Amino acid sequence: MTLILPVIMAGGAGTRLWPLSRDSMPKQFIALLEDDLSTFQATLLRVKGAPFLPPIVITNHEFRFIVAEQMQVVGVEGQIVLEPERRDSAAAIAVGALLASRVAPDAVAVALAADHVVENAAAFRADALAAAEFAATGLIVTLGIVPTAPSVAYGYIEAGEALGDARTKRLKRFVEKPDAATAQGYLDQGFLWNSGNFVFAAPTMIEELTRFAPDVIAAAREALDGATTDLDFIRLDGRAFGRAPRISIDYAVMEKTQHAGVIAAGFDWSDIGAWDSIHEVMDKDGDGNVLRGPVVALDTTNSLLRSDEMLLTTIGLTDMVVVATRDAVLVASKSAAPHVKRLVETLKQQGRPEATEHLRIYRPWGWYQRIDIGSRFQVKRINVKPGAKLSLQKHFHRSEHWVVVRGTAEVTLDGSVSHIHENESIYLPIGCAHRLCNPGKIELELIEVQVGSYTGEDDIIRIEDIYARA
Incomplete structure (x- = not known):
């Protein structure tokens, strides 16, 4: 059986699902559908266990702790690679192919978007394994979707001659998102939707990137060679990665390569790219x-x-x-x-913060949510996970008052440690070195009242931090 190494791309923003999906918490990490799983977690579970190896997850550095926590919740371990900035799918797949060639040279890789919905996980696994058999021969195989309607939201694939079975064929050409009349014509001719998911042997993808997108693969290689380890994350070299052209893998390779195949998928699929597609897939x-x-x-x-x-x-x-x-x-x-x-x-x-940030902001230790803000004050609700600890920090422009609502807070104030219980409070004057920790077994919830000339998040001087943010 061919081993398959998943390369999961989880760094996108998903702005078409605003206001639920925003830069601070994009759609792939939100439970959008019927269950409590995000699409990222559902993707992880689809590729958990043989013949799939532990995945490589490529994400933006801003999402690193969200990714790590959601992987832990569903019991999936893997490597997490941090992009310093978004450079589209070609650079992400280039990094994934290079890393796959180093950690699992005998495996076939499958590049998957983290924000797609697949209804039949067993059919997906069977199709991925079938595609892997062809990929092992030197083809880049895309998972094409049998259209259910003449959609103008997707690109289309024209298949050529069969490659050994009725569903797997040579990929003849990609076509861009059409107008309605053209989409109906594609449907009548048996075209497939382009899912943007690809199965390939790492050497094949590296060779085709070298041929058609040398700037992309060169930047990816240099970024990976210069990568550093940050806690459990692989942090790509920012300067090198920034030199990668911003281009999709479709434009960079798939529209040019002569080594492409397509398998007509046997599972129901949606990229849930907009609210109308969410309506379509839900009960x-x-x-x-x-x-x-x-x-x-x-x-x-x-x-x-x-x-x-x-x-x-x-x-x-x-x-x-x-x-x-x-x-x-x-x-x-x-x-x-x-x-x-x-x-x-x-x-x-227009400078509206609602465009990119939720009221609830997630951190590796938990989350905080603004309740009110005005001239010289801000009120927040803070939730800290059991055993979690905020950075040792100080502020130059504000004092803080903490009132514990639930749980027990361990507070360090200028070297002195005290425990604050429910319905108790503590005052933190401007300039003091302070830290908040939850030593208990339940979540710690408190209300924070900030008073001062400036209450912005950038008035934080981190002295020490277990999450390597100091």
């Missing part, structure tokens, strides 16, 4: 609606309505998307859902 009520959270809908049909906390009510809507989070609401027609990315760009140009 609906008798009126065709997807309702999540505290939602009441009257005379509403074929719509997606989702709220995190606040009551969301609608009357007389058809083919709409309404998504409410703690700090932002999206209202759009389903047909306009793919254009949410353009809305997010507008918000960024």
Whole structure:
């Protein structure tokens, strides 16, 4: 049996699913569908166990602790590679191929996006193994998806002659996202959707990158050669990686190579690239609606309505998307859902923090959430995991007052350690060296009141940190 090394790309932003998906917590790490798993975790579980080897996960350095925690939750170990910046899929796959050639030279790699939905994991595994047999002969095999409709959201693949079985064929050509009429023509001609998932032997991918995208593979090789170890992470050399052209693997290699095949996948698939595709894959009520959270809908049909906390009510809507989070609401027609990315760009140009950051910000020790902010003050809710510890730090522009709501806080204040229990508090004056730790078995929750001339997150001087951020 051919061994398969998963290379999972988990560094994207997913702005088309704003306001739920943002730069601070993108869609691949959010439980979007029916269960409590993120699509990243579901991807990990699909490739857990033989014939799959422990994965290589390539992600942005900002997501390193989220990735590590979500891998731990589902019991998957692997290597986590940190990109200093986003350079698109060609650079990520180049790094994955180079690393795969070093750690598992006899295996075949499968490059997978972390934000796709696959309905039948057993069929996926069977298709990946079938593709691996062809990849071992020197082909780069893409997993093509049998279209269910003439979609304009996906690129298409035209297959050529068969390569030994009815489903696996030589890849004849890629075509870009079409208009509606062209998409119908592709559907009639038996074209496949391009899933963006590829199976290949590392030497084959490296050779084709060297032939067609030498700048990409050279930058990836130098970035990997100059990589450092940061806790359990492999941190690529930033200067070298930044020289990689920003280009997808489709443009860099797949549209040019003569060594490509395609297998018509036997599993249901969606890239959940926009809210209309989320509506398509989720269970609906008798009126065709997807309702999540505290939602009441009257005379509403074929719509997606989702709220995190606040009551969301609608009357007389058809083919709409309404998504409410703690700090932002999206209202759009389903047909306009793919254009949410353009809305997010507008918000960024206006300097709106809601474009990129959630109210709840995750850290390796837990999370914090802003409750209120005004002139010379800010109030936060802070949650610290059992055994976790914040950095030893100080501030130059603010004092802090901590009130414990749940659990026990171990507080270091200028070298003195004390334990603060529920309904007790402690004052931290400006300039003091302080640290917060949760020594207990349950989560620690407290309210933090900041007072001072400046309460920004960059007024933190880390003196010592177990997460290597000092």
